[in-house]
Amino acid sequence: MLNHKLSLLQELSDDYQVAVLFIDLNNFKHINDSLGHEAGDLVLQEVSDRLLKCAQDAGFVCRYGGDEFLIILENNQLVQVEEQVEKIREAFSRLFEIRGNLLHVTDSVGVSMYPEDGEDLVTLIKNADHSMYRVKRRAL
Structure with a gap:
């Protein structure tokens, strides 16, 4: 559907932009290994909730697979995309409480x-x- 929309809008406007944000959880395997897959699933649910709040009406959020998520922002300029990335950073700066465990998920x-x-x-x-x-490589 988005591909179709891209081709239609490309014909209508030269300045139409779409941003794709690819979000990956760092060291998620450690959560599954140490707390179990059920706890990992709860983390993924909380991540989904936080990303949905970040995007609100600005974009489409989906789980892409495993611990990877996408946010697709339509007709946003680079400044707005940078603001969205900052919202995501802020959302992940708060600890996750999963079954009485406080987790710092990056x-x-x-x-x-x-x-x-x-x-x-x-x-x-x-x-x-x-x-x-x-x-991710720069962060290591």
Whole structure:
């Protein structure tokens, strides 16, 4: 659906932009290994809730797989995308309380922008994923 929307809007407006934010939880395997998969599932639910609050009406949030999430922001300028990334950082700065355990869950966020980083959703996701891994490597 978004690919179809991209192609239609590309014809209508040269300045239309879409941002894809690729969010990955750092060291999530440690949570599953130490607290169990049920606790890991609760963390994923809480992450989903926090990301939905961050995006509110600004974008579409989905779990992409495992501990990876996407936020797709339509017609946002780079400044608004940077503000969204900052909201995500703030959301992850608060501890997660899971079954009486306080957890510090961190994330890495990569961004790609249409049309600069790709003209279809698959390419945008791939490039946001690559961007996220560059962010993750710098954090280590």
